[in-house]
Amino acid sequence: MALAWASLPALANAQSAEQEPLPAPVLRPSPMLQEKIPEAARxxxxxxxxxxxxxxxxxxxxxIEGNAELRRSDTIVRANRMEYTVADDRxxxxxxxxxxxxxxxxxxxxxxxExxxxxxxxTDANYRFLATQAHGDASEVEFLDRERSIIHNATYTTCQRDNEASWEPDWVLKARSIHLDQGTQVGYARGAKLQFKGVTVLPIPVVSFPLSDQRKSGLLPLTIGLDNVSGFEYTQPYYWNIAPNRDATLSSTLMTKRGVNVGGEFRYLEPTYQGKLxxxxxxxxxxxxxxRWAYGxxxxxxxxxxxGALGLNLNLNRVSDDNYWRDFTRRGETNRLLNSRLLPSDATLGWSGQDSTLMLRTLKWQTLQDVASPITPPYDRMPQLQWRYTPLNLGHGLDMTVEADTTRFEADPTLTGQPNAQRSYLSAEISRPFLSPGAFFTPKLKLHxxxxxxxxxxxxxxTSAARTLPTLSLDSGLVFERETQLFGRNLLQTLEPRAFYTYTPYRDQSMLPVYxxxxxxxxxATIYSENSYSGHDRFADNNLLTLGLTTRLIDADTGAExxxxxxAQRVRFSDQRVTLPGEVPATDRLSDILFGASINWTPQWALDAAVQYNRETAHSERTTVAARYxxxxxxxxSAAYRLQRGTSEQVDVGWQWPIRNPWASEDKGxxxxxxxxxxxxxxxxxxxxxxxxxxxxxxxSCCWVGRVVLERLQSSVTTSNTRLLFQVEFVGFSRLSLGANPLQSLKDNIPRYQPLRQTTTVPSRFSNYD
Incomplete structure (x- = not known):
């Protein structure tokens, strides 16, 4: 160990007037500035x-007497006087x-x-931690090693001191002792009490709390609520940090009018698989x-x-009865699918090779029926076997795809009104794209x-049926570009006309069931497609030409749109004859006109609009206009207007905005x-x-965040759920909630909502360097 001594002489760095001024220093990143010093080098x-x-x-x-200072590794000690012994590094x-x-x-x-x-x-110390800016006082700090310490007769808070002499923290944890472990980023307080605004809100003999955003085991904030159906509700969750790649959350809920509900969620993450139960x-x-029960x-x-590569995907969901979605509207915050009336249980085993994929799938639905509004259950696939072949190097610029599928469809015929069946199909398509910088042309032929x-x-x-249909499509377009200026910005403007033609001959499919x-x-997007239907039970007898025009404004400096x-508009050369049950066939030679616009002129503003305009009625059939600032x-x-003529017309507004000085700048919110x-x-x-x-x-309030939220969400045509939610979050310590979590409600309902005091980056030790 080397010991370097230095006194503090008066330094002079005078420069004569005749000398040229030195160039400004340039800072460069150094590999020697390591966030953590390796153990071997310490x-x-x-x-x-x-x-x-x-x-x-x-x-x-x-x-060392007077302005004494010692530096070693990432440790600096200053004092009026110090004595340093090299042998024991003390x-x-x-x-x-x-x-x-x-x-x-x-x-x-x-x-x-040491x-x-x-x-x-x-002794008689105060402290401040870099990661959380938590600080406090203690009669003694006992350093156990580089990661662990014990603070005796301690206080702990993240509230930052102001210039007032009478300043007191809004919240403070006072404890007989606080054990801090920077390695696990967990603190343990013994003989503790949590005070908020000078009032003790939580006297606790032992409590643990995080020293960073890392996960830790322990009790999570309790939930208390009142419900007109369940009565008084009390929920106590417990989080178990099993391993860096596994954790579990266990909870029990007391409902005075119903009983006790227990639940849990287990998550795992491995190099080749992941999931949750x-x-x-x-x-x-x-x-x-x-x-009552539910699992996912x-x-x-x-x-x-x-x-070759095999993949297994499972998505299994089941509940005990048809009323589960209605009675447990709040239980599904970790798995919202359990609040739906259609619950899938889907298992897929897949194989992929160089040019081929093979899939074996089973899908079974649980349909939760309501006497007031029954729904037709979808068909189960028990099972589905599909092979897909897409050669990567076919040659001559050709693209080809072959798909073979056989599926067993099962449901209750008394509810669906049609028999179960085994459906098999073979589909092949081949295309030859011709591409150039200013144009493209893609002919495609498909046989099903x-x-x-x-x-x-x-x-x-x-008792059986067969169908064979060819489809021809021709897709073409041009791309024109020019440089322009608009509102002082250099832009590249494009003009992109497109023509898409598709033809499928008529085959009578009216007797085929729909699965x-x-x-x-x-x-x-769909106006440039060969088929008006999804799935494989109907292929429209299309004889259509779609004409469209798109123009884009691209920032010449950044390339951003x-x-x-x-x-776009469709031209129909013959009447539609193939339809779904209850569908009215299209006979108009010209379709409704589609208009679309998307403007992102600055990162702050965004506008999206889509209009489906009917020429005969001179009205829009569907309109969506959405803006965000x-x-x-x-x-x-954000604000949105949505119209579907004859069905619905809605206005949707969402916001998050400061009330005091709403236009004043602030440090990242x-x-x-x-x-x-x-x-x-x-x-x-x-x-x-x-x-x-x-x-x-x-x-x-800098070191704590309070929320109060009134939530009323429509669950059906005639019923809705209303909740009043409260939450107090002690920044860097914990959250206490009354009712369900309002933070989750805000995230789910407000576009681009940001939680207050959200940690974005972990500070470097060099950001607080002496």
């Missing part, structure tokens, strides 16, 4: 001492002692410390006089195989052959002492009523 680090006067013996002992200091170790700061009166081992005692169980629910399994992974074998006879006596087919949405405008962090306003208004209103102009309502306030 013992090789020299110790440096500075002071007004130094006495002692080199490499043995040094006594420093004894007194008088305004200051320690900075990797950005964590301690100040006190007397220190006895520097590199960081083992010793510090969810289970809820309520024995003897007094509301329904039966046991989600798994994604690959399996090592000598035959299908075979149906029904369990029972159709109304015409058929997985639906009508595609009519928009600027600032605006896009498009228009987000000038900075924790400031966003983290200014303390500020109120925010948050909410989302969804109003039906047709029904003249609010459909969904989420309104509330947030208060950011």
């Amino acid at each position: 013992n090789l680090q020299p110790a440096y001492v500075f002071g007004d006067s130094i006495s002692g013996q080199a490499d043995v002992r040094a006594v 420093v004894q200091a007194e008088g305004q002692v200051h320690i900075n170790r990797a950005g964590n700061v301690f100040d006190g009166n007397r220190l006895d410390l 520097v590199e081992a960081f083992r010793g005692n510090f 969810r289970l809820d169980y309520m024995p003897g629910d007094r509301l329904r006089d039966r046991d 399994v989600l798994h994604q992974g690959t399996i090592a195989s000598p035959f 052959a299908s075979q149906y074998d029904f369990d029972g006879a159709l109304s015409n006596g058929m 997985d087919t639906g009508l595609n949405d009519f928009n600027l 600032s605006a896009r405008f498009g228009v 987000s000038p900075g962090n924790y400031r966003t306003i 983290r200014e303390g002492g500020r109120w925010y208004s948050v909410g989302r209103l969804n109003y039906s102009l047709q029904d003249r009523k609010l459909v969904d309502t989420v309104v509330g306030f947030e208060y950011d």
Whole structure:
């Protein structure tokens, strides 16, 4: 170990007037500035001492008087006087002692410390941690090693001191002792009490709390609520940090009118697979006089195989009864699918090779029926086997895809009105794209052959059916570009006309049942498709030409798209004859006109619009206009107007915005002492009523955040759920909630909502370097 001594001479760096001024220094990143010093290199680090006067013996002992300072590795000690012994790497200091170790700061009166081992005692000390800016006072700080310490008769808070002499923290944890472990980023307080605004809100003999955003085991904030169906509710969750790649959350809920519900969620993450399991169980629910349960399994992974890559995906969901979605609207915050009336259980085993993929799938639905509004259950796939071949190097610029599929469709025929069946099909398509910088032309030919074998006879006596259909499509377009300026910006404007023609001859498909087919949405994407239907039970007899025009404005400096405008319309050369049951065939030669616009002129503003205009009625059949303004962090306003003529007309507004000084700048939205208004209103102009309502306030007091939110969400045509949610979050410590979590409600309902005091980056030790 090397010991370097240095006194503090008066430095002079005068420069004559004749000399040229030195160039400004340029800072460059250095590989020597390591966030963490490797363990092997620590013992090789020299110790440096500075002071007004130094006495002692080199490499043995040094006594520093006046402005004493010692530096070694990532540790700095300053004091009025200190004595350093080289053999045991020990420093004894007194008088305004200051320690900075990797950005964590301690100040006190007397220190006895083994520097590199960081083992010793510090009396009458105060401290501040870099990662959380938490600070406090203690009668003594006992350093156990570089990661662990014990603070005796301690206080702990993240509230930052102001210039007022009478300043007191809004919240503070007072404890007989606090054990801090920077390695696990967990603190343990014994004989503790939590005070908020001078009032003890939580006396606790032992409590653990995080020293960073890392996960830790322990009790999570309890939930208390009142419900007009369940009565008084009390929920206590417990988080178990099993391993870095596994954790579990266990909870029990007491409902005074119904009973006790227990539940849990287990998550895992491995190099080749990941997933989570969810289970809820309520024995003897007094509301329904039966046991209630629900489970969900989600798994994604690959399996090592000598035959190629195998993948296994599971998505399993089941509940105990048809009323579960209605009675447990709040239980599904970790698995919202369990609140749906259609619950899939889907298992897929897949194999992929160089040019081929093979899939074996089973899908079984649980349909939760309601007498007031019954729904037709979808078909189960028991099972589905599919092979897909896509050669990568076919040659001559050709692209080809071959797909073969056989699926067993099963459901209750008394509910579906048609027999179950085995459907098999073979589909092949080949295309030849011709591409150039200013144009493209892609002819495509597709052939689809299908075979149906029904369990029972159709109304015409058929027990099987077959169909073969060819489809021809021609896709072409041009791209023109020019440089232009608009509002002082250099832009590249494009003009992109496009023509798409598709032809499929007529085949009578009216007697074929419908198992997985639906009508595609009519928009600027599907208008350039060969088939008007999804699935494989209907192929429209299309003889269509689609003409479209798109223009884009691209920032010449960044390449970002600032605006896009498009228009398209179909020309029908023959009447439509193939339809789904209940669908009215199209006979108009010209379709509705589609208009679309997307403007992102600045990162703060965004506008999207889509209009389907009917020439005959001179009205829009569907209109969607959405705008967003987000000038900075924790400031966003969004509004949308949605019209579907004859069905619905709604206005949707969402926001998060400061109330005091709303236009003043702030440090990334983290200014303390500020109120925010948050909410989302969804109003039906047709029904003249609010459909969904989420309104509330947030208060950011620097070291704690308060939220109160009123939530009213429509669950059906005639019923809605109303909740009043409260939450107090002690920044860097914990959250206490009354009712369900309002933070989750705000995230779910407000576009681009940002939680207050959200940690973005972990500070470097060099950001607090002495």
